[in-house]
Amino acid sequence: MPEKTRTEDLPLISVIVPVYKVERYLDRCIQSIVDQTYRNLEIILVDDGSPDACPDMCDAWAARDCRIRVIHQENRGLGAARNSGIRISTGELIGFVDSDDWLEPTMYEVLYRSLTKENADTSMITGVLEYPNGRQIYLYHPDLHLVMTTSESFKYINLPGYSTISAWSKLIKRSTLGNIRFPEGCTGEDWQFTYDILAASVRTTFDSTPQYHYRQVAGSLSNTSTNFNFAGYEATKNMVKLVHQKFPEQLPFALYGQMRSMVSLYDQALVTGHAKEQQWRDFAEDTRTFVNQNMKAVTESVTLPRGRRLQLKLMAISPTLYGVFFLLHKRIHPERSK
Known part of the structure; x- marks a missing residue:
């Protein structure tokens, strides 16, 4: 020391x-x-x-x-x-x-x-x-x-x-x-x-x-249905608006940040068993639409890791299909941090 x-x-x-x-x-x-x-x-x-x-x-x-x-x-x-x-x-x-x-x-x-x-x-x-x-x-x-x-x-x-x-x-x-x-x-x-x-x-x-x-305290997030990070998601949406207004040159990166925030929030719903509820079905569809609308702008500026690109492509095709692959991956690799 x-x-x-x-x-x-x-x-x-x-x-x-x-x-x-x-x-x-x-x-x-x-x-x-x-x-x-x-x-x-x-x-x-x-x-x-x-x-x-x-x-x-x-x-x-x-x-x-x-x-x-x-x-x-x-x-x-x-x-x-x-x-x-x-x-x-x-x-x-x-x-x-x-x-x-x-x-x-x-x-x-x-x-x-x-x-x-x-x-x-x-x-x-x-x-x-x-x-x-x-x-x-x-x-x-x-x-x-x-x-x-x-x-x-x-x-x-x-x-x-x-x-x-x-x-x-x-x-x-x-x-x-x-x-x-x-x-x-x-x-x-x-x-x-x-x-x-x-x-x-x-x-x-x-x-x-x-x-x-x-x-990292075991079970602190994934086993709790009350810890959905809605505040983080809303803050990220506000960040995108700010970037659009003041720093438009960084907008693709801000949009990518919102994609990650939305997918992460849906992941929480999948892990906690809430994804079949109507509010999460609606949120998944909003996420799919957002990814489809902005994927081109993001990929033109942001170099996406292969796993992240696959994740977003699956979400863009079908949130249901994405959920199947996500939960299967979690089952095979339970030790990996999301």
């Missing part, structure tokens, strides 16, 4: 950590933030009405490290918890961590260096998916460093492996954050937040070196 760098005289970074029912993982998460080589941190733990030992654990950590502040509030959800943290934060720079994950010791130093070196408004890193059986998945192109204009950021955010929606991946200037906040009362709040941040950033950097460990 590298020696801690003297960064007390560098800008204060506020790290906001919503906490809810993660007592098994919380100590590792907080320890990884406390141990950052970038020392000038304000660590804000937002106890979102957690019914377990987390509230006491947060208070104990605050007693051990003067950089830690704690908010206790009634349960209001992830977006509201992050917004509460933003409200009391004082740092010139803002970051977010999910309380069941953990960081590499250099994460915020890497983010800060990238931000300052490129005179950027937002910097991003990547993470590794961590599964309970010890399996790890890395989803990004290796050794990649991008410096993007606002327009270019809407190209790369829609290309898998070149950027990431997740709030934890980012370090954001407070002046860029402004009045941007997370949607509340929904899942998928990272999508609209990220699009708003990219639109407000004149320059954004992306470093594909993994600095974050993103814990």
Whole structure:
């Protein structure tokens, strides 16, 4: 582990950590933030009405490290918890961590260096998916460093492996954050937040070196029918409108992003057994129509992986046929992340 760098005289970074029912993982998460080589941190733990030992654990950590502040509030959800943290934060720079994950010791130093070196408004890193059986998945192109204009950021955010929606991946200037906040009362709040941040950033950097460990809790999504990412889908539609108006040169990439969002949402309906319901039949038909209307524009600008091209062609032909192949693939390869 590298020696801690003297960064007390560098800008204060506020790290906001919503906490809810993660007592098994919380100590590792907080320890990884406390141990950052970038020392000038304000660590804000937002106890979102957690019914377990987390509230006491947060208070104990605050007693051990003067950089830690704690908010206790009634349960209001992830977006509201992050917004509460933003409200009391004082740092010139803002970051977010999910309380069941953990960081590499250099994460915020890497983010800060990238931000300052490129005179950027937002910097991003990547993470590794961590599964309970010890399996790890890395989803990004290796050794990649991008410096993007606002327009270019809407190209790369829609290309898998070149950027990431997740709030934890980012370090954001407070002046860029402004009045941007997370949607509340929904899942998928990272999508609209990220699009708003990219639109407000004149320059954004992306470093594909993994600095974050993103814990995958078995069954958290695929076995739950209430976690459909409608907010992410609506945010993606809003993003397409924004790109059409302000960055038309990136429209094929935005359309591709909407295709992926629609197909992913339908995949959730298939996995949870809801696809035969009328609302999902209608949604599948809307998806088929959207893919057929925009496939030519997308393929003229976007190089699609063979598997993705086949996926979209099947959806364009028949959502029923697509569903058969999708569920068969999931049965043969249950270990693969969607």
